[in-house]
Amino acid sequence: MAKYLLLKHYRGAPAAVNDVPMDQWTPEEISAHIQYMNDFAARLEQTGEFVDGQALAPEGTFVRYDGEGNPPVTDGPFAETKDLIAGWMVIDVDTYERAVELAGELSAAPGAGGKPIHEWLELRPFLTEPPTITE
């Protein structure tokens, strides 16, 4: 019973094996990819392991406090930002091994030529509530 975040990167992850930008795929390949992602999420719901999945727009804004009475300062987007998150899926699984297995399956989503992308996904455990019994 542990939650993990599967992070998909626009930038910042090592290059995938089948590393072709999506706009170079055929429309059918894009449809197949999206179908795979939807099926994956639906299957995880069936197994009782799905928590959440969201995609993010690539362009964001940096915001910070600018002192009492001033509106927040905004800046960016910064073209040089190394790490750019594309989206995530949150799973609730019994073991770390199961989380790795599922991340591996998600990374097999088809891309150009209908072949698996072998995309690198980042697997991050959630911090939990502290256990009651510690001694």
Next chain:
Amino acid sequence: MTAQLDEALLRSLTPSVLGILGRRGVDFAAAEDAVQDALVEAVRVWPTDMPRDPKGWLVTVAWRRFLDATRADAARRRREVLVDDEPAPGPAPTVDDTLQLYFLCAHPSLTPSSAVALTLRAVGGLTTRQIAHAYLVPEATMAQRISRAKRTVSGVRFDQPGDVATVLRVLYLVFNEGYSGEVDLAAEAIRLTRQLAATIDHPEVAGLLALMLLHHARRATRTAPDGSLVPLAEQDRRRWDTASIAEGVQILQAALARDRLGEFQAQAAIAALHADAPTAEETDWVQIVEWYDELARLTDNPVVRLNRAVAVGEADGPRAGLAALAALDDSLPRHTAVAAYLHERDGDLATAARLYVEAARKAPNLAERDHLTRQAARLNTSRRR
């Protein structure tokens, strides 16, 4: 007429209602669905129209729901025989029905999270929504987890004897790793363990109940108002729940007297020694070390040896604790935190501060991480002065 729903009553009736349907020949999965429907209906109706015979009401509603579901079912022809028959009242369900339900819901073929979810629903009478909230997953996901669990145990015969140890592991998980939600899972774990203890005479069931009560007694003092952790040594012992401690100690003593020591009794004995100390300084660490030695003989859980090193550090001094720690795998969770604490007690504040930072980075939960970061900050601040 009462506006308040007696949820405790409702939930305590769940296993026996399920048992009655089982005795009428309804399979577990269908019976469990029907009882869940009846519970949801009771939550809606009871606050304004409390039945005089709550259990009879639940049985009637659950039976009707089962018939409705059966009529809608594809296998209707085969089952209509059952539908048309007036249900035989059957023998009254016994405590054994409840016990078998515990075994079924903790069946070894289930994963821990499935067993927990199924136990809370079928034995605990919680709704899927409440369980989903408690474990911070969507209701649809929890519903699927429960129906898969029911499919997994569908071949298990209701009357096969089970293993108490698997049930205890599930209840321990509910108590120890429960998240906070509208349902108090720690209290629910205690209720379910108490109910189990009433149906089976087993020293380890008593041991687990005692362990839970002794830890629950400290609950109010374990966190500060801002949510930060308060270590055992710094807790305000005057605020410990003495009634809960007294009950836990009494249950433990009766269990230990039977001379069938097990893991949970040994853990409870350690908790009882802490509860017994009026101040942290008066803790009987020598006896606690002995109990950890017992525990290490009963289980190969490496966490036991880590906790033993802490106890040795208190009983024989930090150097002895560090020596005990050196014998353990340093990849164990909380190994670094223990090392930091022992080095601080030994007066090596620079090493302690460095290790607290490292331990914070590895902490499995936020409250512990914040606590360890604060320890590092405390040492770093005082060293700068």
